Amino acid sequence: MESRPVIASILTIGDELLIGQTVDTNSAWMSQELNEIGVWVHRRVSVGDDREAIWQALDEESRQAQIILLTGGLGPTADDITKPLLCQYFGGRMVVDPDALANVKHIFEMLKRPLIERNLKQAEVPDVCTVIPNRRGTAPGMWFEKEGRIFVSMPGVPYEMKGMMKAFVLPRLLAHFQPTPVVHRTLLTAGIGESFLAERIHEFEWMLPKNIKLAYLPSYGMVRLRLTGRGADAGLKAELEAQFNMLQQLVADVMVTNEDQSISQVLGKILTERGQTLSSLESCTGGYIGHLITSIPGSSRYYLGGGVAYSNALKISTADVRPETLAAHGAVSRETVVEMAEGIRRRTGSDFAIATSGILGPDGGTPEKPVGTVWVGLSAEGRQDSSHFHFRFDRQRNTELAANHGLNALRKFILG
Amino acid sequence: MESRPVIASILTIGDELLIGQTVDTNSAWMSQELNEIGVWVHRRVSVGDDREAIWQALDEESRQAQIILLTGGLGPTADDITKPLLCQYFGGRMVVDPDALANVKHIFEMLKRPLIERNLKQAEVPDVCTVIPNRRGTAPGMWFEKEGRIFVSMPGVPYEMKGMMKAFVLPRLLAHFQPTPVVHRTLLTAGIGESFLAERIHEFEWMLPKNIKLAYLPSYGMVRLRLTGRGADAGLKAELEAQFNMLQQLVADVMVTNEDQSISQVLGKILTERGQTLSSLESCTGGYIGHLITSIPGSSRYYLGGGVAYSNALKISTADVRPETLAAHGAVSRETVVEMAEGIRRRTGSDFAIATSGILGPDGGTPEKPVGTVWVGLSAEGRQDSSHFHFRFDRQRNTELAANHGLNALRKFILG
Numbered sequence: 145m146e147s148r149p150v151i152a153s154i155l156t157i158g159d160e161l162l163i164g165q166t167v168d169t170n171s172a173w174m175s176q177e178l179n180e181i182g183v184w185v186h187r188r189v190s191v192g193d194d195r196e197a198i199w200q201a202l203d204e205e206s207r208q209a210q211i212i213l214l215t216g217g218l219g220p221t222a223d224d225i226t227k228p229l230l231c232q233y234f235g236g237r238m239v240v241d242p243d244a245l246a247n248v249k250h251i252f253e254m255l256k257r258p259l260i261e262r263n264l265k266q267a268e269v270p271d272v273c274t275v276i277p278n279r280r281g282t283a284p285g286m287w288f289e290k291e292g293r294i295f296v297s298m299p300g301v302p303y304e305m306k307g308m309m310k311a312f313v314l315p316r317l318l319a320h321f322q323p324t325p326v327v328h329r330t331l332l333t334a335g336i337g338e339s340f341l342a343e344r345i346h347e348f349e350w351m352l353p354k355n356i357k358l359a360y361l362p363s364y365g366m367v368r369l370r371l372t373g374r375g376a377d378a379g380l381k382a383e384l385e386a387q388f389n390m391l392q393q394l395v396a397d398v399m400v401t402n403e404d405q406s407i408s409q410v411l412g413k414i415l416t417e418r419g420q421t422l423s424s425l426e427s428c429t430g431g432y433i434g435h436l437i438t439s440i441p442g443s444s445r446y447y448l449g450g451g452v453a454y455s456n457a458l459k460i461s462t463a464d465v466r467p468e469t470l471a472a473h474g475a476v477s478r479e480t481v482v483e484m485a486e487g488i489r490r491r492t493g494s495d496f497a498i499a500t501s502g503i504l505g506p507d508g509g510t511p512e513k514p515v516g517t518v519w520v521g522l523s524a525e526g527r528q529d530s531s532h533f534h535f536r537f538d539r540q541r542n543t544e545l546a547a548n549h550g551l552n553a554l555r556k557f558i559l560g
Numbered sequence: 561m562e563s564r565p566v567i568a569s570i571l572t573i574g575d576e577l578l579i580g581q582t583v584d585t586n587s588a589w590m591s592q593e594l595n596e597i598g599v600w601v602h603r604r605v606s607v608g609d610d611r612e613a614i615w616q617a618l619d620e621e622s623r624q625a626q627i628i629l630l631t632g633g634l635g636p637t638a639d640d641i642t643k644p645l646l647c648q649y650f651g652g653r654m655v656v657d658p659d660a661l662a663n664v665k666h667i668f669e670m671l672k673r674p675l676i677e678r679n680l681k682q683a684e685v686p687d688v689c690t691v692i693p694n695r696r697g698t699a700p701g702m703w704f705e706k707e708g709r710i711f712v713s714m715p716g717v718p719y720e721m722k723g724m725m726k727a728f729v730l731p732r733l734l735a736h737f738q739p740t741p742v743v744h745r746t747l748l749t750a751g752i753g754e755s756f757l758a759e760r761i762h763e764f765e766w767m768l769p770k771n772i773k774l775a776y777l778p779s780y781g782m783v784r785l786r787l788t789g790r791g792a793d794a795g796l797k798a799e800l801e802a803q804f805n806m807l808q809q810l811v812a813d814v815m816v817t818n819e820d821q822s823i824s825q826v827l828g829k830i831l832t833e834r835g836q837t838l839s840s841l842e843s844c845t846g847g848y849i850g851h852l853i854t855s856i857p858g859s860s861r862y863y864l865g866g867g868v869a870y871s872n873a874l875k876i877s878t879a880d881v882r883p884e885t886l887a888a889h890g891a892v893s894r895e896t897v898v899e900m901a902e903g904i905r906r907r908t909g910s911d912f913a914i915a916t917s918g919i920l921g922p923d924g925g926t927p928e929k930p931v932g933t934v935w936v937g938l939s940a941e942g943r944q945d946s947s948h949f950h951f952r953f954d955r956q957r958n959t960e961l962a963a964n965h966g967l968n969a970l971r972k973f974i975l976g
Binding site for chain 2: 163165187303342368
């Protein structure tokens with residue numbers, strides 16, 4: 145069986161993408177989902193709410209791709225360009241879809257809002273498409289077929305698009321193309337730069353069989369390594385597993401997890417398995433660590449909470465940090481973060497605690513403690529530790545790095 | 561003077577974009593910056609680390625755009641495709657750039673890491689480009705000119721790309737093309753849906769002069785409205801100002817700010833001007849409100865900190881919530897969030913406090929308190945208030961909505 149993948153293009157429509165007010169998160173999510181079913185996205189294109197630009201992109205993308213997925217241009221304030229254009233492009237005429245109309249009416253009833261003309265127009269679709277129900281909003285999706293190509297038009301609202309993809313588009317694409325299956329294995333490393341990792345596993349990569357590929361996926365100071373196998377033969381899964389085992393051995397000392405998980409998922413899993421609890425007291429990270437922890441469903445089982453102690457007074461009152469410690473070493477010091485962690489652990493009665501203090505910029509640095517200096521304190525019954533980092537980026541990136549490195553230090557601390 | 565804008569295409573390169581592991585935030589930032597100097601991005605294209613795909617994209621994009629900005633494909637683990645391809649595309653040969661080499665060596669010295677062959681190759685560039693210094697990393701940028709088109713190749717790391725754009729690319733593009741100036745005025749609304757806003761200002765939009773455009777930019781339950789004027793004539797700025805004043809009057813009751821600011825920036829400004837302080841105690845938002853507040857530089861002047869109280873025990877111990885209140889009304893209730901806000905304000909000694917409690921999903925809902933139920937409590941000396949929301953999205957979106965609506969409720973509470 146030939147292992148040529150099915151090729152897709154993603155076309156996102158909307159002036160908001162071109163003026164840069166919207167970060168396109170749809171394309172990344174869609175690419176991941178398509179990959180899972182063995183469809184390869186070879187191009188992603190964004191154009192504005194412009195007739196000619198959309199028409200041209202449809203022509204161009206359908207020359208090379210078998211699937212063209214469109215998002216955007218369908219909302220109630222869209223300039224009424226995309227839908228009429230699609231109608232003309234596929235040679236149909238606009239009709240009211242009774243199900244879509246019922247859906248619009250139902251949503252407005254539920255919201256107890258008056259229905260206006262602009263909203264009713266959402267129920268109109270070209271008569272040459274298969275209507276994709278939208279259970280999460282008013283704009284229906286549209287499925288077109290032309291000259292062996294599939295074109296799917298969906299709203300740009302991520303939540304609505306995702307609902308349509310899961311319930312309708314992905315199963316139908318799978319049935320229509322029966323793409324060559326794809327298998328992935330992913331692991332997460334921390335504490336080693338991309339180029340040093342590459343140096344270490346270069347030979348491994350070079351020896352990989354042709355139907356297995358390695359990808360480096362860096363994020364926030366960590367690097368994901370992903371092996372992707374493509375093919376229908378029965379041996380592929382075993383071969384991928386064997387290669388993945390070898391890869392794990394090569395990076396054993398820097399590996400965080402051998403699953404496709406974030407550091408907060410890994411931590412959650414460890415704490416859940418052990419039936420232990422965690423609290424946090426953040427200064428420089430300002431709640432971001434708490435946010436990462438609580439972004440995992442079910443985190444209330446192991447995360448008790450904690451605090452954001454920006455001011456020295458609050459470090460003293462919420463975690464019993466000694467004023468003498470602050471006076472002698474400053475808020476950004478090993479001594480302070482360890483007392484913060486100890487204090488919040490005692491106060492909350494958790495098994496473990498993490499604390500941060502640092503200077504994330506752009507201002508507030510000194511020659512001894514330049515911008516980017518971060519201390520992380522860790523505490524458990526009868527045990528303390530601390531880590532020291534120095535980041536060289538802007539405030540946002542420094543916050544992300546401090547939180548992720550802090551959580552990884554916590555993981556190591558918990559494990560021993 | 562003709563007001564035809566200079567046209568740019570953004571071309572992002574990298575398999576990681578097509579398998580969906582990286583969300584492309586570069587394009588949005590670049591589009592914003594280009595817009596500021598009067599350059600209009602008419603297309604954004606992503607292709608993989610694939611010779612043919614990159615070559616074809618360069619050909620296609622340069623047919624319509626005067627500026628083609630490339631990011632990605634230059635890192636130490638890139639597959640050595642992009643740079644040699646550019647060298648060939650522009651008819652040059654590879655040479656070592658002494659400044660780029662010195663930069664690589666300097667960075668590795670600073671990091672106290674051994675320099676490997678792979679890193680040295682970063683200093684090679686085609687001899688037909690102008691080298692763009694990279695003060696934030698090892699890969700230099702490249703500026704090419706061909707048949708009246710400008711091509712700029714930069715690394716995909718956002719921090720490095722932004723440094724090059726600010727210091728080199730934007731000033732040079734400005735000098736080279738002298739684009740028609742662009743002026744923006746932006747305001748932020750909250751508490752009104754996009755379609756109702758559109759209904760209200762439809763006529764205003766219709767009456768706008770041809771050189772002023774209105775854009776709707778929705779985010780997290782709020783909608784930004786932006787007027788953009790394009791042209792060199794002296795009257796434009798005054799005309800834009802007049803139209804912006806009219807727009808402000810039309811949305812006065814739902815306007816958060818008449819500047820291009822986020823809700824946490826607006827709050828920061830209000831508190832700084834008043835010399836007042838804030839604390840927070842978060843349950844369901846798990847630190848995200850603290851994160852939004854502290855993502856503003858200088859927030860340590862008005863934000864004292866607070867807590868994340870996920871467990872009932874912590875709500876009691878950090879904010880003196882009465883066990884009877886929790887027993888009678890539950891953690892997700894008006895009574896509890898108001899006591900949380902009161903307690904954290906008293907404990908921290910802040911002027912204002914905000915507290916949240918809710919069920920963000922996917923689990924934990926009940927018929928009386930379904931997933932998406934959120935209570936926000938507010939407290940000031942002698943004054944309390946609460947708000948109640950019901951969100952219908954996934955955990956992440958519900959968190960963002962709860963935090964942003966909560967901060968807006970706080971803003972209104974502070975102001976009156």
